[in-house]
Each structure stands twice: as structure tokens, then as C-alpha cells.
Amino acid sequence: MPPFKRRSRFPGFWFSRPRYNFRKSATDFRSPKMCITGQIPDPTTPGVWWRDDTVWRLYQNAHADVIKQGIQNGLASVTLYGVQNCVQPVHGETYTVNLRGMQQRSPRGFLRTVLIVGAAAAAGGPPATIQNGQTLALPPSSSSGPRPPLxxxxxxxxTGGWNQFSASDSRFLLDAARHFKSPWTSSVIDFASMTMTDTATGVKTDVRIACPLDGQEVASAVAAAEMAQRKERLYEMVESLRAPEKAEPVLQSRVRSQSYLPxxxxxxxxxxxxxxxSRGNPLYERFxxxxxxxxxxxxxxxxxGGVSPSNPHSxxxxxxxxxxxxxxxxIMKHGMNPSLRTxxxxxxxxxxxxxxGFCGNELSVVTRRRDWAVKLLVFLVLKLPPGFExxxxNVVTMREVEYELPILEVTVHERGC
Incomplete structure (x- = not known):
């Protein structure tokens, strides 16, 4: 998908109904179906199924969720995007499901029977009702359970009706709103206008975010998600910058170009x-x-492509x-101690x-002989206010330890000409 446009605020929130469970009932119309290849029994494993010529096939979770939500919302039909088949095994095609007659229609007009098998009865779930020819478990009456996810x-x-993306697709869309690139190219989500445009057909549809949280909780959840996503990219950058094999050539080049004494x-x-x-270390997490x-x-x-450690203007x-x-x-374990500053x-x-020149007694001892060596610490510093002064x-002054990270210990060797 091309780069997503970011949005600063949501224009509104749609509140979703609780998820329902589905189960098989004796009153459901599920006698063995007939087709050109003969008679096969109905599936018993919970899920949403469609009837092929010879077997029942299970829908993917994303498509199954759309069908279930359509039934719960009383829709006459739903559209399934990206259904993989032998014609389009990678990107898939668009199918429609008639929720009144429970039939799937392919782009070429083939009709297939659709069946929902649920686990509510086997798990001792609540009584069921019949709706649109399917067994639909009643929603739980208790409000003390966990809240539904974003x-x-x-x-x-x-149809003009609203269909829910699967949990995995929802996470992808929310994540994509805060990232720069995506490998998909089928649709564009504009989170400013809350619309989705199909790049192939140009068809534009509305998008809404349904959330059971109040305004303050939404702000906290979004802020926490944004911080976690930022950190994932920053972890990779810091790991690259502190790797000895990547830092050594830069440090070596810099040291050799500098003169200690004539x-x-x-x-x-x-x-x-x-x-x-390491990840989880307080010093590392603070930086x-x-x-x-x-x-x-x-x-x-x-x-x-990341920060270049050899760029002095970075x-x-x-x-x-x-x-x-x-x-x-x-210092390597806890960082610099502000209370010891002079x-x-x-x-x-x-x-x-x-x-x-600041290595103290070590310097006075080693410099008495030729060909000496001294150990120095190497830090990553973020040269931005307020931590950077x-x-x-070639002298860098830092005010706040949160902007400093000790990453390496190097041995610098004196070599006379």
C-alpha cells in the first residue's frame, strides 16, 4: 500500500457490539447438501465454512469475522475482499455472501453454500436464537468481563452497511497510519478524512474506528501504541550504532587523523x-x-536509511x-552520575x-614508557536541547544524562612516528 497519511485526531468513535459466539442447533437447517459429486456431511469443527464441489472449506479469520458481524448487524449481504482462489492465489478476488440464503457468489457467478458452526453449545454457552437461518448465541449479560479490543x-x-476488519487487519491499519511504507498496493487509507480508496477501481469508502474506551483512555492507548512503535525502529538504530564491528572503522579513522603530540x-x-x-536495561530504555x-x-x-556515525553534523x-x-x-553500568559533576x-x-588527558593516574603511569595504551569510553549522545548544551x-557539553548512552570501551594505543 502506498504511504499512509497520518492524522492528528479522530473525528469520532463508533462503539461496537460485543462479539457473539455461534453454535450448532437442532433447529438449524443443516441437512447434508447435494452437489454434482454427491453427498457429504456437514462440518463439525467450529468456524465459518463454504461448500466446494467435494469438501467443506474454512474461511480465513478475517472473512469469517465479516460474515459473523454482518449477521449480527442484520445485513442482507456482505462483501469479502481478497479471497484467495486458483485464479488469484496471492492477492485474491472479491466475493459476496448472501446472508439471507447463506450463499457465496464468486466473480464468475458460481454459488456456494455457506455454513456457520460454533462452539458455544459444546462449551456450555448461553442459549441460542435463530437469525437468518443461523444459530446465534445471545450476547453475555455480564459487563464485568474484558472490554472488546480496538x-x-x-x-x-x-449495501451501505459497516463491516469490521479482523483483529490482525485492524492492527496493521493502525500501525500503518504511523509508519512510512507498506508492501501492499491495493488500497489507500486516509486517516485525515477516514476514507479508503481502492487503487485499482477508484472506489472510495468510509472508515471508522470503534473503541469501547472513553476519551482519556483512548488518548493513553494511542500514545502508548505510538511510543511502542517508535521504540521498535529506534531499537534497531541504536543496535546498529553500538555494534563494535560498525563503530570501530569510524573510530579508527577519526583517531588516526588526530595528533596527540608532535x-x-x-x-x-x-x-x-x-x-x-540490552533491551530492558534501565540505562538502555532511558536513552x-x-x-x-x-x-x-x-x-x-x-x-x-538511518544515522551515519561518521557525520559530525548528525x-x-x-x-x-x-x-x-x-x-x-x-559508568558503563549506570551511566554518568550528575551528583559528581563539578x-x-x-x-x-x-x-x-x-x-x-582526563584518564588520571592511568595516564601518568603509562606515559612514562614508549608505546603506551589508554582505555577510553565511547558514548552515543543526542545533540538536541534540553539535554545538549x-x-x-571538538568538545561536546551535555546537561542531561538521559541524552547519553555509554556503548563501548576502546583501547587507544600511542605509536611514535
């Missing part, structure tokens, strides 16, 4: 990932949540941090030579 409906242009060059001789970081809050500022980067950048050896383990900020550098030359 639902998406579409209007049938031929006649002295530097090399990165080892790169070790922060073993404390991803910060990125999610700045999603509008990151959208261009994500659309262009809002996300790899930076070095020098600290005495006793501090490194704590000037109200954390300082990083894009130049490893600058950060080496300024970048002056």
Missing part, C-alpha cells in the same frame, strides 16, 4: 561492547525513550570520554587525544 470498520459501498599518532587496538546494555520523544527530529535520518554522534580506571565500570555538565570530545570545537 476495532476498525469499513463501509460496504454496495610526531605521535594514535590507533584503536581493541573495542569492547558494554555488556550491561531509547529520549530518542522516541524527539522522533520528529529523527524522522529524516530514519527515512534516509544529531546523534559517537564521542569519547576519558576517566580514571576506577570509574569506568560504574561544573553542572558532562564533557565529551570527538578527539580521543583530548579525552586521554553546546559543541565548541
Amino acid at each position: 476495532q476498525v470498520w469499513h463501509r460496504d459501498p454496495s 610526531g605521535v599518532t594514535l590507533d584503536v587496538t581493541s573495542v569492547r561492547a558494554n555488556s550491561f546494555l 531509547v525513550a529520549t530518542l522516541a520523544r524527539h522522533m520528529p527530529d529523527l524522522r529524516g535520518l530514519l527515512e534516509n 544529531v546523534i554522534e559517537h564521542v569519547f570520554h576519558g576517566t580514571p580506571p576506577d570509574n569506568r565500570a560504574s 561544573s553542572g555538565a558532562d564533557y565529551f570530545s570527538t578527539n580521543a587525544a583530548v579525552s586521554i 553546546a559543541k565548541r570545537g
Whole structure:
């Protein structure tokens, strides 16, 4: 489907009826059906079935839900989109089901019997009533049960009635409204006007979202869903940026282009990932949540294939941090500690030579000999306010720890010319 248009608010909510169960009844008209190949027994497995020449075949859940909802809403017929068959095994074709006579009509005019078999009786469900020739379980009277899920409906242009998308299709549509691309190309959903347009026929139908929640709960549910969807994309980006095999070439190139002292060059001789970081780790989740809050500022980067760690103008950048050896383990596990700041900020550098000067006693010991090595920490920093203060030359000043993530420990080796 082409890119979906996003919408800022829903124009209204349609409240759905509870789901009904279906069961077989002695009063239902389900004697064995006849066809050109002979007589076959009715199916007994719960579901919505249609009669082929030789066997009963089960509808997919999405199509079965449309038929059930059509019966419950008293419709004369429903339309099934994307029914796969031998002619269109991938994209499927459009079928109609006459709910009065319970017959399916194919695009070529073939009629097939449709049958609903439910599990309410076997499970000890409530008494059933007969409606449109089908056994329909009465809705539960208790309101203490779980609320029905968020639902998406579409209007049938031929009947004017509303048909419900399946749960999986509803999740896809709501997810697609907040993403940029989709592999489908059959319809376009415009969530601003709440319409769906078939790209092949140009037919436009209305779309509604039915939700049993009140306004505040809807806002909370939508906000939570949007945050979860943002995080999934950001997890992938952070994992790529903190991978040692991807970060090392960038860091190595940067270090080798920098001079520590006249006649002295530097090399990165080892790169070790922060073993404390993983999904669910508070430090990791805190940084991803910060990125999610700045999603509008990151959208261009994500659309262009992600963030390049070698781009100094990117809002996300790899930076070095020098600290005495006793501090490194704590910083890797818990991040920077604001209570230990001496000037109200954390300082990083894009130049490893600058950060080496802050390694304390380790530096005074190793520099007494030639060919020494020092360990530095590498952070990802989000250079956006309010967490980011300024970048002056190669020094990056950060105000809030939520905008920092320690990802690597690197060994920088001095090598004389």
C-alpha cells in the first residue's frame, strides 16, 4: 500500500457490539447438501465454512469475522475482499455472501453454500436464537468481563452497511497510519478524512474506528501504541550504532587523523561492547525513550536509511570520554552520575587525544614508557536541547544524562612516528 497519511485526531468513535459466539442447533437447517459429486456431511469443527464441489472449506479469520458481524448487524449481504482462489492465489478476488440464503457468489457467478458452526453449545454457552437461518448465541449479560479490543470498520459501498476488519487487519491499519511504507498496493487509507480508496477501481469508502474506551483512555492507548512503535525502529538504530564491528572503522579513522603530540599518532587496538546494555536495561530504555520523544527530529535520518556515525553534523554522534580506571565500570553500568559533576555538565570530545588527558593516574603511569595504551569510553549522545548544551570545537557539553548512552570501551594505543 502506498504511504499512509497520518492524522492528528479522530473525528469520532463508533462503539461496537460485543462479539457473539455461534453454535450448532437442532433447529438449524443443516441437512447434508447435494452437489454434482454427491453427498457429504456437514462440518463439525467450529468456524465459518463454504461448500466446494467435494469438501467443506474454512474461511480465513478475517472473512469469517465479516460474515459473523454482518449477521449480527442484520445485513442482507456482505462483501469479502481478497479471497484467495486458483485464479488469484496471492492477492485474491472479491466475493459476496448472501446472508439471507447463506450463499457465496464468486466473480464468475458460481454459488456456494455457506455454513456457520460454533462452539458455544459444546462449551456450555448461553442459549441460542435463530437469525437468518443461523444459530446465534445471545450476547453475555455480564459487563464485568474484558472490554472488546480496538476495532476498525469499513463501509460496504454496495449495501451501505459497516463491516469490521479482523483483529490482525485492524492492527496493521493502525500501525500503518504511523509508519512510512507498506508492501501492499491495493488500497489507500486516509486517516485525515477516514476514507479508503481502492487503487485499482477508484472506489472510495468510509472508515471508522470503534473503541469501547472513553476519551482519556483512548488518548493513553494511542500514545502508548505510538511510543511502542517508535521504540521498535529506534531499537534497531541504536543496535546498529553500538555494534563494535560498525563503530570501530569510524573510530579508527577519526583517531588516526588526530595528533596527540608532535610526531605521535594514535590507533584503536581493541573495542569492547558494554555488556550491561540490552533491551530492558534501565540505562538502555532511558536513552531509547529520549530518542522516541524527539522522533520528529529523527524522522529524516530514519527515512534516509538511518544515522551515519561518521557525520559530525548528525544529531546523534559517537564521542569519547576519558576517566580514571576506577570509574569506568560504574559508568558503563549506570551511566554518568550528575551528583559528581563539578561544573553542572558532562564533557565529551570527538578527539580521543583530548579525552586521554582526563584518564588520571592511568595516564601518568603509562606515559612514562614508549608505546603506551589508554582505555577510553565511547558514548552515543543526542545533540538536541534540553539535554545538549553546546559543541565548541571538538568538545561536546551535555546537561542531561538521559541524552547519553555509554556503548563501548576502546583501547587507544600511542605509536611514535
